Amino acid sequence: MPLALLALAIGAFGIGTTEFGIMGLLPEVAGDFGVSIPTAGLLVTGYALGVVIGAPLMTVLGTKVPRKRMLMLLMGFFIAGNLLTAVAPVFAVMLIGRVVASLAHGAFFGIGSVVAAELVAPSKKAGAIALMFTGLTVANVIGVPLGTLVGQHVGWRVTFGIVAALGVVGLAGIAKLVPELPKPQGVHLRHELAAFKNTQVLLAMAMTVLGFGGVFAAITYIAPMMTQVTGFADGSVTWLLVLFGLGMVAGNLVGGRFADRALMPMLYVSLGALAVVLALFTLTAHSKIAAAVTVALIGALGFATVPPLQKRVLDQAHGAPTLASAVNIGAFNLGNALSAWLGGIVIAAGFGYTSPNWVGAALAAAALVLAFLSAALERRDSAPSAVVTGGTTAGQQASVHH
Helix, strand or coil: CCCHHHHHHHHHHHHHHHHHHHHHHHHHHHHHHCCCHHHHCHHHHHHHHHHHHHHHHHHHHHHHCCHHHHHHHHHHHHHHHHHHHHHCCCHHHHHHHHHHHHCCHHHHHHHHHHHHHHCCCHHHHHHHHHHHHHHHHHHHHHHHHHHHHHHHHCCHHHHHHHHHHHHHHHHHHHHHHCCCCCCCCCCCHHHHHHHHHCHHHHHHHHHHHHHHHHHHHHHCCHHHHHHHHHCCCCCHHHHHHHHHHHHHHHHHHHHHHHHCCCHHHHHHHHHHHHHHHHHHHHHHCCCHHHHHHHHHHHHHHHHHCHHHHHHHHHHHCCCCHHHHHHHHHHHHHHHHHHHHHHHHHHHHCCCCCCHHHHHHHHHHHHHHHHHHHHHHHHHHHHHHHHHHHHHHHHHHHHHHHC
């Protein structure tokens, strides 16, 4: 594997750290700015909405410039946003910094996947893409817990300063190691947009929003939930995030393995189990051991939905998958934004720090309903062709007997 993939993986590691790292630092940020935990949760919502907007926008703009230059530009956004976050004098400025950093997220993974595949032989393309995405999963096992630890003991500003430095390393690596690649062919936007007229594409994206949103409803507020309800010390949040990250890695591998074999059954199992586990988290949050196990399960079940959901969109948007794929990355983050906002509402309404778990369970259950609906519509749409085929066959047989 070429060293250029290491540069892409470092960029993915930084992006994963800044996206998820804020969740372990919400109490510290809220305390420093004198805002409530639900208000601090807007830092998760703002980032997620930035990805929703930035993923398609940057992907379309990225067709106008060479891929290497676009990747460097995206890392520039990432560095600037995290520096602004680190030095923000007021909460509003920190929120702006989070949005600026988020603009790089979706397009980096979309364009980076294409670049990674082009750097290796055809037989190694999947391994190259997986190596780049390893940066994201490792971020949740190492980067996020370490960032939380640093933030709690030295200050959250230091954490985001370190993340910005990671972005500089990634940018330098891309500049030095990624070769100049030919300018991509222009996107036929009308053709790409036509994919969104497909009901199955829209249903798959809705499943993405609701299913992954269920995860973030609980995990966004994991720090106050585990310290105020479960009784963990502040430092224990770091290790709980490690468990969540390990669950993510395992779930992602399992989801990827079975998505090609039985995509819809994989979605039924993962979404159904996720809804149940999130509902039970309201109870298990009162026991340290049970809470730790539940956090790992949420990571595993949540990320077991990612490969099948992404593949479902690609399958249904056949012929014009580029923009649909980028928008679906935004859909994951739209789910993050929606659930973080809803979780903040129920906490602010006085229902307690475990109440976002019920929000998450409801979102995951709604995604499961859409999965069944999608499969039913698919069976209905394929039925007429089966009838026609059967009628033709029967007619042919009658003719032969005659």
